[in-house]
Amino acid sequence: MMTELPADQVRTLLAVVDEGTFDAAAAALHVTPSAVSQRVKALEQRTGRVLLVRTKPVRPTESGEVVVRFARQLARLERDARAELGMSGASEPTRVSVAVNADSLSTWFLGALTRVDREPRLCFELRREDESRTAALLREGLVMAAVTSSPDPVAGCSVRSLGRMRYVGAAHPDFAARHLGGPLPDALAAAPVLVFDRDDDLQDAFVRGLRGDRQGASQVRHHVPTSEGFVEAVVAGLGWGLVPEVQARPLLDAGRLVPLAPERTVDVPLYWQQWKLDSPALAAVADAVARTAAETLRA
Secondary structure, eight states, rough: OOOOOOOHHHHHHHHHOOOOOOHHHHHHHHHHHHHHHHHHHHHHHHEEEEEEESSOEEEEHHHHHHHHHHHHHHHHHHHHHHHHOOOOOTTSOEEEEEOHHHHIIIIIIIHHHHSSSSSSOOOEEEEEEOOHHHHHHHHHTTTTEEEOOOOOOOOEEEEEEEEEEEEEEEHHHHHHHOOOSSHOOOHHHHHHEEETTTTHHHHHHHHHHHHHHSOSSSSSSOOOOHHHHHHHHHTTSSEEEEEEEEHHHHHHHHHSSSSSTTTTOOEHHHHEEOOOOOOHHHHHHHHHHHHHHHHHBOO
């Protein structure tokens, strides 16, 4: 029974996924397309599973994602080992890829990265994604770690709680006077609203909680897919929205925003998930993220 996963076959599968085609992977690996095809077929025979969907670009199957994640972890361990041994190429910076949601990125996460020791040299590759979808990037092996709203660890990953990001309903005073004069649950269901993107359900959940029924926010909604732009749009009076507390507080204190139902806030729990690797670089990032989150987020 063939239980080993030969390194050359695993690296070849990763190259095909990253490059998108067998021909491009062959060029990157300096081998023939036939050799690439044979290695992938051999790996599929060993695992007894189809690992790639032969489209353009190719896509890993669910089983393929497992092997791809293993390939990236193997490459990470090899780079760390070469660096510790002082071998050639060790002078290259260590790359740490992280998926993080936009609101964390614009409020506290970059501060965490500034606390990471730069020796050995690190470079960060950040992938911005909604906190409900960052775990998918981790599952696909595209990132080493993620800030996510899921407490369920991805296979091969550890998870720790970071805290809760609190959101408060807010609007510009003129907007509130113009649109929110009646009973607030009914007014919010009809007033123009801001959402981050089509997957943003925070505002709808907020209205449903106030009304006690299934009706969400108004269909007159403006999509603003950046955290800073979202807050600016609320301040400009384009609509009402749920703003991270850390961004809303100075604006509320200055009178540029007014709170909506201040007794009802929305808390989104955040977690840190990362590969189970003995990687000094990843451990340093995780420690800085946990410390900064403890100082910034709600317990």
